[in-house]
Amino acid sequence: MAHVSDSESASSTDSHNDWYTEQVTHELMMFIAAKSATFTCGGAIPIKDIEQDPMNLSSDPVASPVALRWDSADSNGGIAKLVFPIDATGDGKDGLLKLISDTQPASFGYKGEHVQDESYRKASKMDRSSFSVDFCPYELGIVDTITQMLLPNARRGYDTHGVKAELYKMNVYSAPSGFFKAHVDTPRSDTQFGSLVVSLPCYHQGGQLVVRHAKHSVTFDWGRSELSNKTEPLIQWAAFYSDCEHEVLEVTEGHRVTLTYNLYYALGVGDLAGNSPVMDVKMLPLYKKVQEALDSPNFMPNGGYLGIYCEHAYAHSTAEGINALPGILKGSDMAVFAVFQALHLKVAIRPVFDLDDFELGMNYDDEDSEPRQWDLIGMNLSQPCFTDRGGGDGEDPEYILAEANGERLQICWLTQPKNPSLGMVHLTYGNQPEIDALYTHAAIIVTVPKRNSSKAGGEVDMAARPDID
Ligand SMILES: O=C(O)CCC(=O)C(=O)O
Numbered sequence: 001m002a003h004v005s006d007s008e009s010a011s012s013t014d015s016h017n018d019w020y021t022e023q024v025t026h027e028l029m030m031f032i033a034a035k036s037a038t039f040t041c042g043g044a045i046p047i048k049d050i051e052q053d054p055m056n057l058s059s060d061p062v063a064s065p066v067a068l069r070w071d072s073a074d075s076n077g078g079i080a081k082l083v084f085p086i087d088a089t090g091d092g093k094d095g096l097l098k099l100i101s102d103t104q105p106a107s108f109g110y111k112g113e114h115v116q117d118e119s120y121r122k123a124s125k126m127d128r129s130s131f132s133v134d135f136c137p138y139e140l141g142i143v144d145t146i147t148q149m150l151l152p153n154a155r156r157g158y159d160t161h162g163v164k165a166e167l168y169k170m171n172v173y174s175a176p177s178g179f180f181k182a183h184v185d186t187p188r189s190d191t192q193f194g195s196l197v198v199s200l201p202c203y204h205q206g207g208q209l210v211v212r213h214a215k216h217s218v219t220f221d222w223g224r225s226e227l228s229n230k231t232e233p234l235i236q237w238a239a240f241y242s243d244c245e246h247e248v249l250e251v252t253e254g255h256r257v258t259l260t261y262n263l264y265y266a267l268g269v270g271d272l273a274g275n276s277p278v279m280d281v282k283m284l285p286l287y288k289k290v291q292e293a294l295d296s297p298n299f300m301p302n303g304g305y306l307g308i309y310c311e312h313a314y315a316h317s318t319a320e321g322i323n324a325l326p327g328i329l330k331g332s333d334m335a336v337f338a339v340f341q342a343l344h345l346k347v348a349i350r351p352v353f354d355l356d357d358f359e360l361g362m363n364y365d366d367e368d369s370e371p372r373q374w375d376l377i378g379m380n381l382s383q384p385c386f387t388d389r390g391g392g393d394g395e396d397p398e399y400i401l402a403e404a405n406g407e408r409l410q411i412c413w414l415t416q417p418k419n420p421s422l423g424m425v426h427l428t429y430g431n432q433p434e435i436d437a438l439y440t441h442a443a444i445i446v447t448v449p450k451r452n453s454s455k456a457g458g459e460v461d462m463a464a465r466p467d468i469d
């Protein structure tokens with residue numbers, strides 16, 4: 001009889017574990033590489049009557065009961081109202097039946113037509129123009145979650161940082177046998193990248209939403225069954241990309257009420273500096289101040305450069321940071337950029353070399369031979385430059401600085417430097433060669449044109465203002 005010692009059996013268990021770990025690791029690797037990790041996301045938010053619990057101090061999101069109002073031909077005043085969660089033992093049941101009687105049979109898109117076919121979709125719908133609802137997916141953080149979870153892997157082409165969730169329809173799937181066979185939503189425009197479905201709390205069983213992508217599927221079961229451990233009313237939601245096939249399985253009991261939203265790429269935080277169509281730049285407190293300065297004939301009559309060091313850090317010498325600027329400017333940086341741009345001055349974000357510990361940064365003005373401060377300003381934001389040029393004692397520092405793609409400008413600075421980032425790496429030659437680094441600060445450089453002296457009051461010559469970058 002074969003005898004297996006403890007150590008032999010331990011080592012065969014170990015090797016099985018190793019094999020198993022390798023298999024699972026491989027599967028996980030393939031899954032993440034296939035971008036299947038994030039084709040859909042969803043969640044649940046409990047509903048509490050906040051008016052009855054105004055001191056809810058928990059940081060967990062809580063939804064209020066949802067009031068739905070709709071056009072109803074046979075109601076007093078033509079408007080009916082229903083509050084979710086529905087009290088099925090009270091007036092709720094009648095209200096729900098009234099709602100259903102005011103909906104129309106839902107169609108689906110087939111070859112560009114709206115088709116009604118109960119073998120494909122058995123549901124009823126209400127268009128958004130016929131109802132209003134006080135549920136807002138932005139308030140509960142659902143849109144922020146979608147923005148961070150789904151937007152980064154959405155199809156390329158639109159490089160925005162924001163999402164617009166546009167209410168589309170309300171759907172009711174009722175027992176017996178409300179369902180919607182597997183389909184892909186028809187995108188409403190080029191900028192649509194997905195759909196959001198929100199389930200309002202209303203008793204039902206079945207009606208699971210199954211979302212599929214590349215052989216994987218996720219099932220959202222928003223119903224309540226005897227076995228379900230859901231005891232409190234919930235707002236439940238799911239979002240998925242437009243190319244995901246999805247279906248609603250049969251509702252076997254009750255009524256499943258959902259709101260659907262189309263998800264679009266939209267300008268968001270990080271896109272808006274100098275490009276915020278909803279903001280009137282003239283209303284910024286800084287606008288009037290700058291305009292007054294520019295209107296004064298004594299302000300920089302010979303023109304020149306104004307410099308405003310960026311208040312916030314933007315990783316301005318990395319490829320990502322450079323790409324994101326100027327859209328990502330925020331706070332006072334955003335205001336400064338927008339105001340000067342709106343006043344038709346040339347505005348650019350440029351790196352300013354910090355020469356404090358490097359050399360005096362002095363040059364001499366030929367005319368009055370007084371020392372004047374000139375700054376070394378990079379022509380464009382760029383990644384750090386590396387050079388094997390170096391200098392020892394007595395070496396002209398310009399020899400090294402010539403490697404930077406910059407120019408010497410005299411700037412009238414309005415703020416102090418902040419947030420240094422690596423700008424140049426060079427050698428130094430002393431007793432032994434060493435490496436040293438120069439840092440840059442991102443600054444908004446504004447070109448103020450020379451006054452047109454022939455004009456009364458010394459107005460800035462608009463025609464002389466250069467184009468905006
Ligand atoms: O109500 C749902 O769960 C999804 C409905 C749907 O897929 C649609 O309206 O296109």
Ligand SMILES: [Fe+2]
Nearest residue numbers: 183184185246
């Ligand atoms: Fe759909």
